[in-house]
Amino acid sequence: MKELAVLSKAMMQERKDILLSILCGFIAGTAGVALFSASGYLISQTVFAPPLYTLIVLTSMVKLLGFVRAASRYGERLASHRATFSILSRLRTSFFAKLIPVTPGILNKNRSGDLLARIVGDVESLQHYFLRVAYPPIMVVMVFLSTVLFTAVFSFWIACLLIVGMLITAFVVPNLVLIGQRKINEHVRQQRAKLSTEVTEVLYGFRDLKVYGQLAERERQLQQDSAELATQQQRAATQLVLGQSMHVFVTYLVTWGVLVISAFLIADGVFAGVYLAMLILATQTMFEESAAMAVLPAYKLDSENAAKRLAETVPDQQNKGYDDQSHSSSKTHLSLEVDAEGEAVTIELSHVSFQYEGEWRSALNDVSLYLAPGSKTAIVGASGSGKSTILDLLLKLRTPAAGKIKFNAISVNEWNETNIWQNTRAVLQQSHFFRGTIRDNLLLSGESHSDEYVQDILHQVQLFNTSLDDSVYEKGENLSDGEKQRLALARAMLRKGRLWLLDEPTSSLDYVTEARVLQNLLTQAVEDTLLLVCHRLTGLERMDQIVVMDQGQIVETGSFEELMERKGYFYEMKKIELQMIGEQGA
Structure with missing residues (x-):
C-alpha cells in the first residue's frame, strides 16, 4: 500500500537494528532446531549405552546450543524492539509534522474523538508492522529452508513433506484467516472510532446533557456501542484462535507424517531408528517459528487500515503546498526578529484568495493589504467576512489558493x-x-x-486579584470568558516578537475594561506591527488604518477620521453601535 511508504522509509532508517534482529533471530531459530534435534538424538543414543565420551559430547552440545539460543534470542528481542520503538518515534514525528499545519481544516472536518483515536490508536497500531508482519515471514523462510536442508540429508521424502507443511502454514492458513478477518477488522476499527467519538462528546457536553435531561440516553447509547465493540472484538479473537488452531493441526499432521514416513524408511533399512526422535523434535521445533504466521493477517490488516486512516487525516493533496513550503523554509530559516536597524515587521497581501474545503463560496476573494512596519491596523466587518482567515494565513495555518503573502518583502513560503x-x-x-x-x-x-513582572502584566490586563499560584482547571473550566481573554492577552504580552496578531482579544469584556486593556496593549506595542481583528468599533481612533471587510472582500480602508467622513460602510456600522450603546445605557 502506498500509505505504508512512510513506514517503509522509517524501517530503512533503522536497517542496522533490523538486520541485526534478523541475524539473531535466524541463529536463535536454527539453534532451537539443533538443540531439540540433539536432545532427541541424545535420548535415542542412551538406549544403546554408548561410550561415556559420546554422552559427554552430546550433553555439552545440548548445553552449548541452549546458551546460544538464549543469547541470540535476547539479542533478537533487544534489536527488534529497539528498531520498533525507533520506527514508532519516527512515525509520530512524521505524522505530527504533517498534522500541525493542517490542523484547523482537520478539526473542521473530523470529530475530535475520531481524530484522537487516529492520533493515538492508529499510530500505535503501526508499531506491530515490523514485528508481526514483516519479520515473521523472513524467519519462517530462513529457518524452514535450513531445517529442510538438514532433513534432506536423511530423507528426501521427509524434506518434501516439510516443504508442503511450510507452504500450508506460511500461505494457506494465513490466507484463510485473512478472508474472514478482513471484514471483521474493519468493523472493529470503525466501532472503536465511533465509541471514542461518543465518549469524547459525552465528556465535553456532560453539563449540557445533564441540564437537558439527555444524559441517561447518551449513557445507554455508550453501553450499546461498547457492547457492539466487545462483540466485534470477540469475533476477531475467535478468528485468530481459529488460525492458531489450524496451525497446530497442520503441525501435528506433518509430525505424524514424518513419523509414518520414518517408520517405513527404518523398516526398509534406509536409515537407523536412532534418528527418529531427532527428526520428530526437529519438525515440531521448526513449526514453532511459523506460529506467528497464523496471526499475521490480523496485524497486517490492522496496520494497513491504520495507515489508510492516517493518510486520510493528512492527505497528500491537502498538505502538498505545505510540504513545498516546509522544504523551502527548512533551507532558509529566515527570522522575524528585529533587524539591525530596529525595523518592525512589514506585511503585504497581494490578490490573496482562499476557500474552505466543501464551501461553495470563497472566504477571501482577491484581498490586497499592506501593513507598514510599526503600524497599527484593525480589521472589522460582519461575522464570516474573512477577518480570522487572514490571521490563519499569516500564521501559515492555512495555505492561500491564490495570491502572495510577504513578510519583510519576502514570500511567506520562504519563512x-x-x-x-x-x-x-x-x-x-x-x-x-x-x-x-x-x-x-x-x-x-x-x-x-x-x-513581579508577570504580576505587573496581569495588572495591565485588569486582573488585579489573580495570583500566579491560582489553579486552572482543564480547558480553563473555572475561568470566565473575560478572564480567559485577558490571560491570553497577558500570555502574548509576555512573549517576544515585533508582530502582534490579535483575533477578538477583548470581545467578552465590558467597554470600560476593554478600553483600559487596549490602552496598555497599545502602549507596549507602540513600536511593533499590530493587526487587530474585532467586531467592536470603540477605541479604533488610535489605529493607523482600519480595514472594513464584507463577504471576503475589502470594501473600505482608511483612518478612523477618513472613514467617518466618507459616511460609508464603516460609518453605518459605527452609528448602529452608538445606538446600541445608548440603548444599553438607558
Missing part, C-alpha cells in the same frame, strides 16, 4: 513556520488553557520572567 509562531504575539479566538496554575499557563514558551 520557517516555527520561527513565525515563536516570534509572533498571537491571540486567536479560542485560546486553550491547561490544567495547572496561572503561572504555568502564562509561561508556556518557557520564558524567564520574574513573578
